[in-house]
Amino acid sequence: MTRRPSAALAALALAGVALLTACGPSEHPAPGAADSAQVQDMQHKLDAAESAAAQADNDSATDDN
Numbered sequence: 001m002t003r004r005p006s007a008a009l010a011a012l013a014l015a016g017v018a019l020l021t022a023c024g025p026s027e028h029p030a031p032g033a034a035d036s037a038q039v040q041d042m043q044h045k046l047d048a049a050e051s052a053a054a055q056a057d058n059d060s061a062t063d064d065n
Contacts, residue, residue: 006060011053 008056008060011049011056015049015053
């Protein structure tokens with residue numbers, strides 16, 4: 001039995017959490033620094049999810065060998 005499905009599921013869950021926590025109210029009072037901070041926060045969350053997915057894929061490839 002391989003761990004690949006578990007790794008893929010974990011990566012998917014992390015990506016979903018990152019996207020859900022990045023979503024907020026759609027009303028923005030005014031564009032500016034707050035929007036820029038939100039975009040940076042979302043980018044950091046996306047980068048973390050992608051890193052976790054890559055690590056999970058790497059771990060599962062290592063386990064397969």
